Amino acid sequence: IVASGETSCLEDESSPERRMKEWWIQVALLAAPLIAVYLHLPPPSLSPSLYSWRMVGTFFTFKDHRIFYRDSMGAVGSSDIVILLHGFPTSSYDWHKIWEGLTLRFNRVIALDFLGFGFSDKPRLHRYSIFEQADIVQRLMVELGLAQQKINILAHDYGDTVALELLYRLSL
Numbered sequence: 001i002v003a004s005g006e007t008s009c010l011e012d013e014s015s016p017e018r019r020m021k022e023w024w025i026q027v028a029l030l031a032a033p034l035i036a037v038y039l040h041l042p043p044p045s046l047s048p049s050l051y052s053w054r055m056v057g058t059f060f061t062f063k064d065h066r067i068f069y070r071d072s073m074g075a076v077g078s079s080d081i082v083i084l085l086h087g088f089p090t091s092s093y094d095w096h097k098i099w100e101g102l103t104l105r106f107n108r109v110i111a112l113d114f115l116g117f118g119f120s121d122k123p124r125l126h127r128y129s130i131f132e133q134a135d136i137v138q139r140l141m142v143e144l145g146l147a148q149q150k151i152n153i154l155a156h157d158y159g160d161t162v163a164l165e166l167l168y169r170l171s172l
Helices: 009-013 016-040 048-056 099-105 130-143 158-171
Strands: 058-062 065-073 081-085 108-112 152-155
Touching (some): 048 065, 058 130, 065 099, 065 130, 081 130, 081 158, 099 108, 108 130, 152 158
Parallel strands (some): 081 108, 081 152
Antiparallel strands (some): 058 065, 065 108
16 A cells, blocks of 8 residues: 555656666667777778879868868969868768869869868867868968968858858958
C-alpha cells in the first residue's frame, strides 16, 4: 500500500524522466565508440580528379596553419582577377567544373580552402569564425601581391558571408 504523496519503486523506475535518462545513457554508450573509431580512421583515398586538383595547388601559412589554394593564369589580355570562395561543408574543389571556363574569362583564377575545409588544416578545439576566414583571404591576397589590386569575388553559401565581411572591410 502506498500512502498518498509517495511513489512506489515500481512507478519511479518506469517514470518518463528515468526512461529518458536511461535512453541518453544508452545513446552515449553506443555513440562513444563510434565517434572514437571515426576520429581515428584514415581519410579515404582521393579520386583521380581530386588528386589532380590537389597536385596543382599549393599552401601558404596563416597563424601556423597550412591553407591550401590553387592559382591559375588564364586569359591573355585580361587584367581581371577572380577569387573563388567555397560553401559549407565543401572546398575549393566545388569550382573544378567551371575552372577552365573561368580561366578563359579572367587573367587569374584563385580558389582556397578555408581553414577547417578541404586540404587546409583542420585544427581541433579551434574557434572557427567568419572573421578569421576573411583574415585568411586577405592574407592570401597579400601573399600573392594582390592587396592593392581590383579583385572580383565569386562566392556561394558559407563563402557569401566571408565575401560580405571582405566587402565591408574594403569599403572602409
